[in-house]
Amino acid sequence: MKIEPILKQNVKPIWCDGCGLYILESALAQVFTEQGYNQKNTVIVSGIGCSARISGYFGCDGIHTTHGRAIPVAEAIKIVRPELNIIVISGDGDLLGIGLNHLLHSSRRDSNITVICNRNEIYGMTGGQTASTTPKGAKTSTAPIGTYDNPVDTKPYIVGNEKHYYARTSITDLNHLKNAVTGGLNWNGFSYIEVISICPTNRGKMMGFANPAQMLMATKNLTQEGNKLYQLEIDYNDNIKTQ
Numbered sequence: 001m002k003i004e005p006i007l008k009q010n011v012k013p014i015w016c017d018g019c020g021l022y023i024l025e026s027a028l029a030q031v032f033t034e035q036g037y038n039q040k041n042t043v044i045v046s047g048i049g050c051s052a053r054i055s056g057y058f059g060c061d062g063i064h065t066t067h068g069r070a071i072p073v074a075e076a077i078k079i080v081r082p083e084l085n086i087i088v089i090s091g092d093g094d095l096l097g098i099g100l101n102h103l104l105h106s107s108r109r110d111s112n113i114t115v116i117c118n119r120n121e122i123y124g125m126t127g128g129q130t131a132s133t134t135p136k137g138a139k140t141s142t143a144p145i146g147t148y149d150n151p152v153d154t155k156p157y158i159v160g161n162e163k164h165y166y167a168r169t170s171i172t173d174l175n176h177l178k179n180a181v182t183g184g185l186n187w188n189g190f191s192y193i194e195v196i197s198i199c200p201t202n203r204g205k206m207m208g209f210a211n212p213a214q215m216l217m218a219t220k221n222l223t224q225e226g227n228k229l230y231q232l233e234i235d236y237n238d239n240i241k242t243q
Helices: 021-034 051-057 070-080 092-098 100-109 155-159 174-185 200-207 212-225
Strands: 042-046 061-064 085-091 114-119 164-170 191-196 233-237
Touching: 021 051, 021 114, 021 174, 042 051, 042 070, 051 061, 051 085, 051 092, 070 085, 070 092, 070 100, 085 092, 092 100, 092 114, 100 155, 114 174, 155 164, 155 233, 164 174, 164 212, 174 191, 174 233, 191 212, 200 212
Parallel strands: 042 061, 042 085, 085 114, 114 191, 164 191
Antiparallel strands: 164 233
16 A cells, blocks of 8 residues: 555645644644654544544544544544554534543543644634633623633643643644644653644634734734743653552
């Protein structure tokens, strides 16, 4: 079997202009190639939403699951075919909304899969509704005067396990993004990478940005300011205490 480039060459993504997923897809393709991930040894699992389309743009086997169910499907594949590289790539609405319970228990079980979450803080595909990661006070189509609730912070869920690999990175820092993903892929056990991203269409316009470039620069500034929810970091602990 001839091994083709990890990205499909004849399929054009249908994301909106300026979507952060274009950057994420390109960065992941580079890292997968560098790590030897290909059509023979890799499966990408996703849920529902703009971010979840990404599994269809890679040439390896891929599965779209029902909303929020990507992680248990990925675990099942890993159990049956443990020699394969199993990666979940989906959005925060999918993984951190209806799918948050699966994230908690898969990390607790230390399933040997890598979960990559595109955090654009909105339900982008369905019209810009408030998501579990939408910052408090942000205007959305379902909260026109501002979101009331605090956004979810996934770090405590992951690092609460004695053995863990957690990373928060951003499409605005490609070196950090690639290092975070590389570390996760090489981790023996469950690894989680949250990628701060942008949705210019259904979040950027509500925030008053004139174009995707403005939103991208504002996102980069947030990561550099050291805001807790936007701080770039890689946190891991491979030490397990014995009784």
